[in-house]
Amino acid sequence: MADLEIRGLKVEADNTEILRGVDLDLNQGQTIALMGPNGSGKSTLAYAIAGPPAYEVTGGTMTWKGTELNELTPDERARLGVFLAMQYPVEVPGVSLTNFLRTAVNAVREEDVPVREFMQTLRAEMAELDVDGSFLQRSVNEGFSGGEKKRFEILQAALLKPQLAVLDETDSGLDVDALKTVAEGVNRLSGPDLGVLIITHYTRILRYITPDEVHVMFEGRIVASGGPELADELETGGYEGIRAAHAAGV
Amino acid sequence: MTSLTTLTEEALTGASNAADEPTWLRDRRLAAYKRTLDLAWPDSRADEFWRSTPFAQRLDVEREIVVGGGSVSPASFTADLDVEVAMARIVDGALVEVTVPAAMVAQGVLVTDLSTAAAEHVELVEPALGALTSSNTEGTGSGADRTITVNDAAWTAGVFIHVPAEVELDTPIVIQVHAETGGAHLPRVLALLGHHARASVYLEHTSGADTDALVDEVVEVIAHDAAQLDVVSFQQWGSHVDHLALQKVQAHRDSRIRHLSVTVGGRTVRFLPETDLVGPGAETRPLGVYFADEGQWFDLQPYVRHLAPHATSDVLFKGALQGNSRTVFRGNIFVDKDAVGTDTDENNKSLILTEGARADATPFLEIECSDIVAGHGSATGQIDALQLYYLTSRGIPREEALRLIVTGFFREVFGDVDLPGVEDAALTEIDERIAAADLSRFQVNDASLKDHHDE
Numbered sequence: 001m002a003d004l005e006i007r008g009l010k011v012e013a014d015n016t017e018i019l020r021g022v023d024l025d026l027n028q029g030q031t032i033a034l035m036g037p038n039g040s041g042k043s044t045l046a047y048a049i050a051g052p053p054a055y056e057v058t059g060g061t062m063t064w065k066g067t068e069l070n071e072l073t074p075d076e077r078a079r080l081g082v083f084l085a086m087q088y089p090v091e092v093p094g095v096s097l098t099n100f101l102r103t104a105v106n107a108v109r110e111e112d113v114p115v116r117e118f119m120q121t122l123r124a125e126m127a128e129l130d131v132d133g134s135f136l137q138r139s140v141n142e143g144f145s146g147g148e149k150k151r152f153e154i155l156q157a158a159l160l161k162p163q164l165a166v167l168d169e170t171d172s173g174l175d176v177d178a179l180k181t182v183a184e185g186v187n188r189l190s191g192p193d194l195g196v197l198i199i200t201h202y203t204r205i206l207r208y209i210t211p212d213e214v215h216v217m218f219e220g221r222i223v224a225s226g227g228p229e230l231a232d233e234l235e236t237g238g239y240e241g242i243r244a245a246h247a248a249g250v
Numbered sequence: 251m252t253s254l255t256t257l258t259e260e261a262l263t264g265a266s267n268a269a270d271e272p273t274w275l276r277d278r279r280l281a282a283y284k285r286t287l288d289l290a291w292p293d294s295r296a297d298e299f300w301r302s303t304p305f306a307q308r309l310d311v312e313r314e315i316v317v318g319g320g321s322v323s324p325a326s327f328t329a330d331l332d333v334e335v336a337m338a339r340i341v342d343g344a345l346v347e348v349t350v351p352a353a354m355v356a357q358g359v360l361v362t363d364l365s366t367a368a369a370e371h372v373e374l375v376e377p378a379l380g381a382l383t384s385s386n387t388e389g390t391g392s393g394a395d396r397t398i399t400v401n402d403a404a405w406t407a408g409v410f411i412h413v414p415a416e417v418e419l420d421t422p423i424v425i426q427v428h429a430e431t432g433g434a435h436l437p438r439v440l441a442l443l444g445h446h447a448r449a450s451v452y453l454e455h456t457s458g459a460d461t462d463a464l465v466d467e468v469v470e471v472i473a474h475d476a477a478q479l480d481v482v483s484f485q486q487w488g489s490h491v492d493h494l495a496l497q498k499v500q501a502h503r504d505s506r507i508r509h510l511s512v513t514v515g516g517r518t519v520r521f522l523p524e525t526d527l528v529g530p531g532a533e534t535r536p537l538g539v540y541f542a543d544e545g546q547w548f549d550l551q552p553y554v555r556h557l558a559p560h561a562t563s564d565v566l567f568k569g570a571l572q573g574n575s576r577t578v579f580r581g582n583i584f585v586d587k588d589a590v591g592t593d594t595d596e597n598n599k600s601l602i603l604t605e606g607a608r609a610d611a612t613p614f615l616e617i618e619c620s621d622i623v624a625g626h627g628s629a630t631g632q633i634d635a636l637q638l639y640y641l642t643s644r645g646i647p648r649e650e651a652l653r654l655i656v657t658g659f660f661r662e663v664f665g666d667v668d669l670p671g672v673e674d675a676a677l678t679e680i681d682e683r684i685a686a687a688d689l690s691r692f693q694v695n696d697a698s699l700k701d702h703h704d705e
Contacts, residue, residue: 050643051642051643052639054635054696054699073642073648074639074642074643075642075643075644075645075646075647075648075651077643078642078643078644078645078646079645083644084643086640086643089640090636090637090639090640091637092637092640092641092654092655092658093658093659093661093662094657094658094659094660094661094662095641095654095655095657095658095661099654100641100644100654103646103650103654104641104644104645104646107644107645107646107647107650108644108645139658139661140640156644160644160645
């Protein structure tokens with residue numbers, strides 16, 4: 001049994017079926033890329049894993065190390081080691097970055113990390129990700145640029161040390177330098193204890209993070225699976241081939 | 251003594267004589283008493299400024315005036331601070347204790363009994379006392395109102411503060427007003443800041459848990475040229491205390507005023523922080539945070555009059571409500587025809603936490619001058635589901651996430667307010683209310699969540 005095992009997952013939003021039976025396996029230590037055109041359901045899968053209040057799971061199962069995720073709240077999933085780097089990170093006015101991170105780290109570790117130790121780790125990770133120290137006094141994501149928000153997502157992952165990290169379009173909107181910084185950050189986190197699911201429309205992030213497997217989603221199902229070479233095919237051919245094959249009923 | 255409705259000339263004269271007040275003060279009390287006789291208690295249906303609090307339904311004036319003082323020693327949040335504050339303690343209608351640090355005394359700072367000061371510092375007190383209330387002005391928001399004139403006539407516990415010109419204080423002057431005995435309490439404060447003086451005055455309002463009282467308070471402050479003044483008013487009453495507060499500041503040339511109120515306690519609180527900007531370049535920032543719970547009614551009426559050119563006002567009130575509670579924000583900015591170059595902004599934001607709470611906001615602008623910059627706005631909303639989701643997706647339990655969001659909502663008000671202990675004390679008060687609340691009843695607005703997913 002895989003660490004993350006998704007079988008026949010169906011998800012609706014506003015009475016529209018978005019995921020129509022998804023199967024996916026992911027193990028710790030593995031990096032998987034999930035690709036697909038806009039509207040294929042990639043982000044919905046990301047949210048389904050992390051625990052979305054506005055979606056309804058209508059069928060299938062999704063287990064993390066044998067625990068059914070569908071029955072858990074987002075915070076319970078996070079405490080099991082699930083992390084979602086969001087495509088559009090949310091601004092939370094008045095909640096300082098330091099306070100937020102410390103509260104989250106204490107919640108996930110289920111112990112009070114001493115302030116001194118926490119701040120040392122935080123500053124070290126910020127330096128790695130090229131995040132300025134002045135951010136500590138700012139409110140969560142408030143007034144951050146697109147690139148700053150994405151780096152802050154990876155910073156959170158570095159501190160929370162998840163076992164499963166879902167990166168939802170983390171590359172979108174980043175210039176090439178920021179993309180490299182973020183990709184290096186992800187690579188630093190990678191190891192035998194971390195499973196990574198990279199959700200992306202374009203292949204550019206995969207030049208810096210090499211996936212073990214690539215899956216392609218279309219109209220709420222995974223329609224193609226392969227190795228890194230599948231991403232290369234999409235790089236040259238785009239999604240037209242998949243669209244055409246699907247239209248032809250292949 | 252007597253009740254608010256059965257005041258007599260004899261009783262007032264007797265009390266004034268007993269306090270050894272000078273003749274001018276006794277005469278002024280009697281003049282205010284005569285005005286009181288001409289005025290009815292407010293009629294909330296007829297009086298525009300009282301529409302936001304139903305006087306007859308919520309306020310009981312048939313109460314004995316509490317005099318004589320008490321021995322209760324309420325805690326002050328400033329006790330935990332590493333600073334030596336001046337402290338004046340009013341308990342049950344009497345000024346029972348005054349402590350002034352030697353350093354302040356050496357600089358000529360006065361914190362003393364108002365009746366005594368009326369005799370000993372007549373040159374300071376006589377021209378100022380009542381100068382800002384209905385005693386000698388008409389037509390302001392608080393003018394010609396019996397709840398004010400009755401305090402003018404019969405105040406029983408007064409504090410006088412004088413910070414001489416060019417004296418800059420780094421530590422606050424704290425006035426505690428405590429009601430332990432039920433009845434009517436009539437505290438009075440007069441504070442004068444000389445030119446280029448700097449001071450902060452904290453008012454802490456507390457009561458016994460079961461004390462059933464009406465506190466009718468008048469605070470007058472005159473800030474002379476280029477003075478810097480912070481007034482901080484904490485309303486921490488028990489749930490059976492009604493509070494009518496007029497806290498009026500006169501701001502002279504280039505003075506800078508911040509007036510912060512923290513309203514969490516009380517049954518009915520009608521709070522009037524008013525500023526008259528009478529000198530060019532003066533600045534005022536009426537700020538407010540409030541948290542209303544079951545049965546509470548807060549009527550908050552910041553009123554700023556721009557009476558001189560190039561003055562600035564920036565009003566920001568933020569409140570959260572839960573249970574069967576009601577808040578009214580009725581801000582008013584008046585800009586005189588000669589007040590060219592006025593810069594004013596007025597905002598109110600409310601967070602409705604549970605069903606049954608109601609927040610009304612009317613930010614008024616009354617502008618008689620065209621050469622100005624003015625903005626105003628109000629917003630009422632609920633906790634944002636997307637923010638809640640984001641925090642919980644990082645492992646933070648829902649209840650803790652709600653607490654972070656609500657506390658964060660208030661933080662904007664404190665901005666650059668760097669007064670020792672104030673932000674912490676205010677947020678602690680709010681945090682205690684959230685901690686006591688049934689968070690499962692909090693309503694969350696998921697509109698943002700749907701928009702987010704559509705992106």
